[in-house]
Structure formats: C-alpha cells, structure tokens
Amino acid sequence: MAHQWLNVIHLITGMVWLGGLLMMAVVVVACGAGNTSNYISLLAQVRRWSRSVTSPAMLILWACGLAMIVSHGGGLPLWLILKIVVLVVLSGLHGMLSATLRRLAEGQNKPLRPFIRYTPWIVVLATALIVLFVKVGHVIG
Template identity: 35%
Template sequence: MSVPDGYGLLKGAHVAAAMTFVGGLLATAVLLPASRRLPLAARPVSHLALRWSRRVTAPAMLLVWTFGLVLALEGRWFSDLWLQMKLAFVVLLSALHGVQSGALRRWAGGQQPAPMAATAGAAPLILACVTVVAFLAVTKLT
C-alpha cells in the first residue's frame, strides 16, 4: 500500500496516537499537583502512573512523531509556515512530557515529585497547545 493509498489510515493513526499522548499528558498534569497532598500510602499510585507513562504515553508520543514526520515528508510540508509553527508546539508538548516523566520517577522513588511551578499550570498549557496544533493541522494556514 503506497502512502497516497494509505493516507487516511496514516492520518487516522497519527490522530489516534496524538489523542493517547495528550490523554496521558493531561492525566499526569492533574495527578502531579495532587500528589503533594496525597499521603505516603498513595505511593502505589505513583508506580501506576509511571508505568502508564512508560508503556502508553511515551510510545504514543513516538508514534505521533513517526506518523507526523511521514505525513509531512509525503505532503512536502516542511517549508510551510503552518507546519513549522505546529512543530514548535509539538516540541513544547514533548518537552513537557519529559518534565512530567522526571517528576513521576522522583515521586515513585519517594521524593517530592516536582516543584509546583513546573506542574501546576500544565493542564491549561496542554489544552492551549493542542487547540493550536489542531487548528493549524486542519486549516494549514500559510
């Protein structure tokens, strides 16, 4: 199956992976600030969150990047401003995932998960970035 024949499948896989990735980011964005108020008995929650991040969210992020780069190569969109702007927001979301992963590892290790400044406003930031990314991808404004 060539990419033009499979464009819809590839785009669908990209969107499904993006939804999974964003869902993991949002769940972690809600859980990390709450972790400061949870008792030590809630430590198993940190291990579950870390396992989810490693087994679901991180692979979904890799799939988003893989499918997205293939779509961009096939569409020859790398010179388009909309894609460059979209990539900036996707890099920001990927970096946030790195910050969240580090916080989850610290929390699972029995330490404070992260400074509040690094995690408190993550959910609105994620939603804003995803909104811009979706708008740019759908409209392909130049």
C-alpha cells in the first residue's frame, strides 16, 4: 500500500515539476530575447513559483522515486535506467534555468547560451521519452 501512495505522490509531483520546468523554459526564452527590464515582474513571479513549488516538487519526485526503487529491491530494468538518465538531464536543466532566471530577474543582460532557446522543446521531448520508457517498461515486464 505504501508503494502505491509513493507512486501517486511521484506522479503528481512529476506533473507539477515538469509543468513548472516548461514554464521556466518558455519564460527564459521569451524574456531573454529582449530588454529584461520590461519583464522584471514576470521574472520575479516565475522565480518565486520555482522556489516555492517547482523545486520542492522535483525534490519530492526524486525522494519518492528513490524510495520506490529501494523498496522494490533487485536490479534496475533498462527502461528505469533510461528514465533516470533523462531525469538527471532535466534536473541539470532545472538548475541552469533557475540560474538564468535569477540573472535575468537581477537585470543582467548577458547573452543567453545558444541552446537555451531549445529548452522548452527539450522539456517536452524529455517528458515524452519518460512516458514512453515507463509504458514500454510496463508492457515488457
């Protein structure tokens, strides 16, 4: 029963985290393209949301996921390893976007890294990969 509740919390926090991460990516791309002074209020609001909702959701997601892995025991199937790799990449992207949001909100108009404009698509693609890995993993075994 505890495993089922961990899974429910894992799924809910995953949706919250990925939604927040997508919002961060879109706002960074939109606001980083021009004069950030026009977007200071929006950037501050997104930063607050990220610190109070998106980041804690990521931490809870990881905690529940790791707890389910430990409680299950045994080796890790390939689909789960692939999912974890994608989650590590997304966690790194979250950190990078958080730092970029902070710099933009502080009015630092440094040019964004070129690949930043693709981060919304990276989040969407990574989310699709996670769903695919989980679905295939449950079908196969």
